Amino acid sequence: MPNTRPKYSVIADQLMRDIRDNRLTVGSLLPTENDLMRAFGVSRHTVRAAVQDLKSRGIVATRQGQGSKVISATGQAAFAERIQSIDQLIAFGQETRRELLSRETVEADEETARRFGCEPGRRLAKVRMLRRSLDGDRKIALVTLWMNTLLDEIVTELAHAQRSAAEIIRERFGLDTNVVEQAISADRLDEDTAAILDAEPGSPALIVTRAYFESRDDEPFLLARSIYTADALRVVSTFVAPGRA
Amino acid sequence: MPNTRPKYSVIADQLMRDIRDNRLTVGSLLPTENDLMRAFGVSRHTVRAAVQDLKSRGIVATRQGQGSKVISATGQAAFAERIQSIDQLIAFGQETRRELLSRETVEADEETARRFGCEPGRRLAKVRMLRRSLDGDRKIALVTLWMNTLLDEIVTELAHAQRSAAEIIRERFGLDTNVVEQAISADRLDEDTAAILDAEPGSPALIVTRAYFESRDDEPFLLARSIYTADALRVVSTFVAPGRA
DNA sequence: TTCGAAAATTTATACGGACAACCGAATGAA
DNA sequence: TTCATTCGGTTGTCCGTATAAATTTTCGAA
Incomplete structure (x- = not known):
């Protein structure tokens, strides 16, 4: 069997x-x-x-x-993302398995262009991936990446290797990630995303978008948007006052 | 032996x-x-x-x-979070006004006790507040606080002044907030909360829970849970690699 | 050389047994 | 009654063994 x-x-x-x-x-x-x-x-x-x-x-x-x-009927979220440093932020990608969904070249729309700091209509590589848990087949998140078309060749490696996009980009292109801007919001799952994640349309989702910069003054070289079903992620961070522990 | x-x-x-x-x-x-x-x-x-x-x-x-x-080394630290004060933990779109909803003494249930690090049944002060926008009457969030009954007297001040609970507690009790654990998750609004926030039951919400510690080894002296309607909050943070900018 | 099949390596699952540590209730002595 | 002890039940630790599944490496055939 x-x-x-x-x-x-x-x-x-x-x-x-x-x-x-x-x-x-x-x-x-x-x-x-x-x-x-x-x-x-x-x-x-x-x-x-x-x-x-x-x-x-x-x-x-x-x-x-x-x-x-x-002690609980629902349990807590399976994944706790503990962000204490850039390295840990990046390392998170290693705990999941990636599956390539689609890969295309698109023209930047209004909003993407604004976030990228470029003019609308600029050609960008757009990649969609599914993140699954390593152990079972639990679907964790739908990830969409936008990047310069020159960086597009990392995609095949990204889908197979366990390393994060930032890591691969550093190795292949010498681009160091020094600044990451992260925004977290909640929303309903739309039809398409819900279908991909095996979830109910309209159910709550956590949306994490990140922009990766080499330096604070530059444009980001990578934009990532991850859509998690509500039960798949809790973002946990610990803030410590300097000097004390 | x-x-x-x-x-x-x-x-x-x-x-x-x-x-x-x-x-x-x-x-x-x-x-x-x-x-x-x-x-x-x-x-x-x-x-x-x-x-x-x-x-x-x-x-x-x-x-x-x-x-x-x-995939991760534990003790590295090298703190990369730029937070001026606890109040900046969450970047609000606008200032908010607090309105006291209820104030009672409760016995810690299983989960609260676990998060508080005390035994179930311990008496705690529980306070519920509504956060509204300053200008109009937009309802932003439902905030629930749990704290030692000794700290209960801050509530009146909290409802009127614009300062945070942590700030008032430091002034009145000499308790310094040195560690804050924050968790962000998404969920549906239940009937009661939705009614309070004038939102649709089942619509997505962002839940931010914070535990305030004087030192990492102590029990928290304050637990706060804020439930935001999805359109009321985006949590934005910037991570910077140590040494660079 | 190139590519697919087989082998080796490594973790995952599952069985078995034994004793230790801990909790709560029953017991018995003061 | 009250308190300490005992005892049965339950989870925790630890050993041994075997087979399955996934990945990487090796190797032979084309």
Whole structure:
């Protein structure tokens, strides 16, 4: 049999369904590992892998000697983006797998031109990619990149390698990313994007746009817009006053 | 028989030290599980528990058939965020006015207790406020604050003055805000919140939660959650590589 | 040389067993 | 009653083994 889901994942899904449908209520205890072993006919190891999955999603909390407690029906976001430096901002791309959706040359429209700092009608390379989680097949985000057509050749490498666009551009073109401007907003998913992300049209989405600069005075050499389904991303940052920790 | 740390935890720590001290560089591969087994003299299971730990911290990413890649060094710091004051954390389009909605003493539920780092049932002051635009009557956000009941007396001042809660708390209680953790996510507006904000239930919202700490090791002294309608806020930040501009 | 198939390498899944640490309830002594 | 102890149940750690799946490397045929 070719593509069977792992058992622990099937069990985790079943438990999540039970929680969502209130067969297991928030605040109550999960069946014990022994019960789950018998119920699903698997080893304790597999049961623990399933519970570990729920734990990492923030759905249950375990306590030695007591049991596993359901603490949330929905869980927290699977991805927490911790931005403390440019390097970490860039490294985030490595945790996901990219899939090339489309690749074309377009003329900059009014808004894109303004953000790029060029005149409308300038030819730009436009690339759309899908970001998936490394482990499962969860679809994380729809990413659209705009860049100078000269940089367009990085796309093939981008789709296959695990490195970020900024990293590849530095290596191939000697362009260093020193400044990144990031804007975060919320919106509804439109029909097309929802279809791509397997989500419901109109459901909430987090939109992160970034402009990459070599220096603050230059035009950006890369624009990126990522559309995340609401449950796929929480942007987490820690701000520390200088001197204190 | 003194309490020894679990082996997997010791191994994870050792690997994190190796990464921080550049014996293992970001972008390179971790030693294979077999190598680590031999190096530490433990079973593969234990090695995997250690790697799992690093994975959950976002330090390494594993890929079947390829290996475990170091994607982020932890302790680097080198702070790249330009924030003048806590109030600048969020760039508002315009100034806002606060209006007190409710003020009560509640018992911390499971989730609030976890975020606060206290035990459930602890009594907390809970305050809800509405932020409106200065000019017209546009409703911007619903803000909920949780704090120690001792701090409760700032509320009246908060509703009238234009200053932030953190500022008032420093003045009145000598508590300095040195660390702020901020998380941004998207969600639908529920019935109640939508009614308060004059928005459509189910429409997208941007949720900003912040925890204010005096020091990184303490419990936060203030939790704030702000729910913005999608069109009311864009969070803009600029990241600059250290040393450059 | 080039390309596809096979082999080697590496992580992922899954089974089994054993003991330790911890919690809560039951027990028994003062 | 009250408090310390014991005991059963539950999760945590750790070992061993085996097979599957994904990726990279090697190698032979054209």
